[in-house]
Amino acid sequence: MSDESMSGGQMPLTGAQQTTLGQPVELPLDGWLYGYTVSPECGVCKALDRQFAEAEKHKDHRAMYQAAAEIRNHPHDGKQK
Ligand SMILES: [Zn+2]
Numbered sequence: 603m604s605d606e607s608m609s610g611g612q613m614p615l616t617g618a619q620q621t622t623l624g625q626p627v628e629l630p631l632d633g634w635l636y637g638y639t640v641s642p643e644c645g646v647c648k649a650l651d652r653q654f655a656e657a658e659k660h661k662d663h664r665a666m667y668q669a670a671a672e673i674r675n676h677p678h679d680g681k682q683k
Pocket of ligand 1: 641644645646647648676677678
């Protein structure tokens with residue numbers, strides 16, 4: 603079994619990329635893979651949102667997924683106004 607369904611090659615990632623989460627990446631739900639919520643007051647999330655948009659322009663689905671995952675995994679204080 604291989605989970606390397608995405609195109610090969612290694613690209614340098616911006617910032618700290620954490621792959622220690624035990625979340626499966628093989629879910630057939632694109633909405634889940636690429637879905638995220640940006641906190642308007644979080645500069646990091648907004649920057650990642652821009653990365654996602656750039657990746658989308660280039661049809662770089664892996665970068666899209668990575669940006670979305672980073673946003674989802676970005677820790678906040680849980681303060682949602
Ligand atoms: Zn954030």
